[in-house]
Amino acid sequence: MKIQTDAERYLILSRRDKSxxxxxxxxxxxxxxxxxxxxxxRLPKVENCEFYDDAKSALKAGFRACKRCHPASHFGEASALIKQLIGEIENQPEKRWSEADIKILGLDPSTVRRQFKKRFGLTFTQYARQRRLGLAAQDLMKGESVINAQLTAGYESASAFRKAFSDTFGAAPTQAAAKPLYIDWITTPLAPMLAICDEAHLYMLEFTVRKNMERGFTKLRKTYGRAVIPGRTPITDNIETELKAYFDGSLKKFETPLAPTGTDFQNQVWKALCDIPYGTTCAYSDLAIAVGNEKAVRAVASSNANNGLALIIPCHRVISKGGGLGGYAGGVDKKKWLLDHEKRHLGA
Ligand SMILES: [Zn+2]
Known part of the structure; x- marks a missing residue:
């Protein structure tokens, strides 16, 4: 039912009705x-209440999320449609899911496509395929033979399996058994993020909507020659916990151990970035001076954009000299949101 008036809303509030x-x-x-x-x-007085249709609007209006009822925790989470389809895949992860199955379930393929793309950067069928090949990767790590892994993934042809496997994970099936990197999605109030970790370090953290995510991904595979397979490690759990604290305003500095992925110059820029205090900004030109090369503004800006560790290396705190927002690989709307968020929690 749609609730019409603030009086009705206040009544529901006073009844503490969880439904x-x-x-x-x-x-x-x-x-x-x-x-x-x-x-x-405690129930607030009616004259102190402002009602919002969604958590995003309340955050935008400057309110902090309550630590008891976690009102921001659902927003940014998967939609009912995505949850349903992920549930279907999990019931039969070895099945070769196709667009036709979406129609059989009575769902609209174009809505499914849009929502999956937005959340995972993959279509439903790509996601299902990655999940299926992930089972094969797990088999390989347990010491199963390549042919058994191939059968688990539902491939009759060995060459088709090898191709699908390397297209998806960036390494041959035999390589996957050796020290893979793990990729998983993390829900945040702003947008879903992708985390790539091994047992010791975080390698990549990006908003899934980021256009050059795919490029970063490829670069990572090339640099380390390791397969990137679905899954998580204690480092994934660690960064997820830290992100939660960052988004509720209580964490100002991330401690998750990072893998060194840059050139010397990039590492220098990233270190300077990490020195920009929470809730403040600096210009690209200041950053160039900070790394001892004031002519290198362009190189600094490009290192800034290519750090692959959104939020952790706080490139969102770098703005244009004139005070304009400048660019942001994850989208300027996110940059603005993050800067506002940090300003709000600066003194907290
Ligand atoms: Zn509350």
Whole structure:
């Protein structure tokens, strides 16, 4: 049911009715915190309430997410449609899923395509194929033979399997058994992110919408000659926890160990980037001076854009000399959001 008035919303709030947990959000002017209906915190006075249809609007209006009811935790999460389809894949991960299956399930293929692309950077069938080949990769790491892994993935032809495997993971099946990198998606309030880790380091963290993600991915495979397969490690869990704290405003500096992936010059720029304090900005030209080469503005800007570790290496804090936002590989709207977010939590 659609709730019409603020009076109705306040009534639901006062009943602490959890069945409306996603129906609307309430910002409390006196505390600067926003909650979802059903939150166990003290009921605010009606005159201090501002109602929002979604968590994003409440965040935009400057409210912080409540630590008890976590009102921002659902937004950025997978849609019901995606959850349903991932569920279907997980029930039969070895099945060769196709566009036709989407129609059989009564769903609209173009909506599915758009939502999957947005969330994972892959279509539904690409995702399903990656999952299926991931099973094969797991088999290989357990010491299974390539032919068994091939059968697990549902391939009759050895050459088709080898090609699909290297297209997807950037390495031959025999290579995958040796020290792979693991890729997984992490939900954030802003957009889903992709994390690539091994057991010791984080190698890449990008918003999935980022245009040159694919390029970074390829570069990573080339640099390390390691397969990138679906899965996570304790480092993935670690960065996920840190991201959660960053987005609720409590974390100002990331501690997850990073893999060195740049040239000497890039590493120098990235180190200087990490010295820009939380909630502040600096110009590309200042950064060039900081690395001791004020003529290298262009090279600095390109190192800035190619760091592959969004948020961790805070390239969003670099703006144009005149005070304009400048570019951002993940999209300028995100850059603005991040800068506003950090400004809001600066003193917290
Ligand atoms: Zn709350």
């Amino acid at each position: 409306y947990a996603d129906a609307f959000f309430v910002g409390v002017k006196t505390t600067g915190i926003f909650c979802r209906p059903g939150c166990p915190a």
